[in-house]
Amino acid sequence: MKLLDCTTSTGFITEDMTVKQAFAECVKYNTPGLPYVDKDQKIIGRFSIRNTFYATSIPADLIKHAHLLGNDIEHLDIPEQNVSEYLNKPANEFLINQILHLNPDSQIVKALALMEQFNTSYLFVVDDNDQYLGVVTHLSITNLLLKI
Amino acid sequence: MTFTQPMLISTVILLGAYVLIFTEKIHRTSAAIIGAVSMVGIGMIFDFYSQEEALQSIDANTIFLLAAMMMVVAMLRNTGAFEYMAIVLSRISRSKPKLLLIYLCAAVSLISMILDNVTTVIVFAPLTILITRLMQLNPVPYLVGEAMLSNVGGIATLVGDPPNIMIGSAANIDFSTFLVHMAPPVIVVWIFTITFLLFAFRKELAVEIDDKKTSKLDTRHAIKDPALLIKTMVSLAVIIVLFFIHHHMHLYPSFAAIIGLALAMALMQPKPEKLFGEVNWSVLVFFAGLFVIVGGVEASGLLSMLGEELAHVAKQPDMLLLTCLLIMWVAAMLSAFVDNIPFTVTMIPIILGLESAGVPVTPLWWALALGVGLGGNGTHIGATANIIVMSELEKSGIQNARLTPMDWLKKGLPTTFIGLVVSSIIFSLFFDYFLV
Secondary structure (H helix, E strand, C coil), X not given: CCHHHHCECCCCEECCCEHHHHHHHHHHCCCCEEEEECCCCCEEEEEEHXXXXXXXXXXXXXXXXXXXXXXXXXCCCCCHHHHHHHHCCEHXXXXXXXXXXXXXXXXXXXXXXXXXXCCCCEEEXXXXXXXXXXXXXXXXXXXXXXXX | CCCCHHHHHHHHHHHHHHHHHHHCCCXXXXXXXXXXXXXXXXXXXXXXXXXXXXXXXXCHHHHXXXXXXXXXXXXXXXXXXXXXXXXXXXXXXXXXXXXXXXXXXXXXXXXXXXXXXXXXXHHHHHHHHHHHHHCCCCCHHHHHHHHHHHHHHHHCCCCCCHHHHHHHHHHCCCHHHHHHHHHHHHHHHHHHHHHHHHHHCHHHHCCCCCHHHCCCECHHHCCCCHHHHXXXXXXXXXXXXHHHHCCCCCCCHHHHHHHHHHHHHHHHCCCHHHHHHCCCHHHXXXXXXXXXXXXXXXXXXXXXXXXXXXXXXXXXXXXXXXXXXXXXXXHHHHHHHCCHHHHHHHHHHHHHHHHHCCCCCHHHHHHHHHHHHHHCCCCCCCXXXXXXXHHHHHHHCCHHHCCCHHHHHHHHHHHHHHHHXXXXXXXXXXXXXXXX
């Protein structure tokens, strides 16, 4: 099994995009995150849906005690006003500098191990010439396994 | 007695280490290790301090007591008992903001009397933010109150605060004697402090809460493992009972804690590497380093000389009360701005020196404990609990929940001042009580 067989080609998040546009790109390619590129199309970071939610909608106290929240709590939903506020923010405000990538010749097990090590569900596939080839996710790997 | 070369050398090393600790140029534990190594090395060269003396200067009772209690607290923390208690308190406060403040602060104070107040605040602060978030209340009064009153609660017992452990160990004061002498002033200071906080935060607390906003946290999921909780509580109960009777059984307080820890380990069989990982070794090594540094100054004869000089003043019956009040206020003022541990460790041999000179030092120990404890409330850096709540408030992302150092000062300095005035009045009125 080659890593390339489960790599999905995607677009990038660019400097002029808002969070809303970045979310739309992630949904379009069915991936939890996408590479962030500068004007020269060089990958300088990544945009992550999870990180954006974490930064905008889920305070630390809520995460720590999520198991204690009753089902009848009404006023803790993310207010629509907050949503529209951060959706219009520039995507680069939520840029993560750490870029997790691997070579297309890598074993799938390495991809899975790296995902575990860095507590993520996606990795970028970049060749020896720093050319971005796409994203590999838990879902794309599972999809490949199901075809065996 | 003349000022000798070893006295000068040891003072320079002590001051150098304290400057490193207080300026935070390097981590305080690193500073303490550097200071300790320097003191032993130079002490050996100048023949006033030996390796044996350095090892003997480390108060094993303090170190083992802290380590054992850290492990017991780690086990208790994982049970969810604190979370359960906080949710129940939020319910019985019946959506009344002032009652909620009183209940939470009382709980934190009581827990801090037995367990480390830093751990107590670490557990309570994020949960309190969540409770206030659900009730749409400003979390600031609650977190500030919890930090301040956990500091106050910790003063009441031998094990409530590291300085108390050091004082009790050095002065051979047992748990019950400590409680009997410190609880009365602490209770009065507590009442005055909560009254002041209710007044200072009157605007934030003057909120009507409807039932929908009432905290709807689910207690059923709070206790993670009821069997584990029972075993931990049994072990903790054994420790508390042993604390009350340790002097009758000729046990060190640390040994009482270790017995409870051993019981907990037998009942729960935790993974030792995980349990030992919960111990804050950095704090313990910091304390050990300070003991070695101050041991060097003591070995140089400087602290005995200081004790003898002070004894001339403190020996006069009229001056003893004044000396107590002076120690209390100076200790509080210093503790508000710098770590209270180095001050306590330095004061202990001085007071022991006074005792050797025939001064009745018992009230001085109480004054020192009150001073270093109350001073911690003065500024945001006065106590670790204060720093924790500042950080938790910042992390909460709640707009009006930011607390600047100046905001803390506005509430902290009056709180400390009120505490000191109340303690001084109690000390002066009932001085005979503190003499024995």
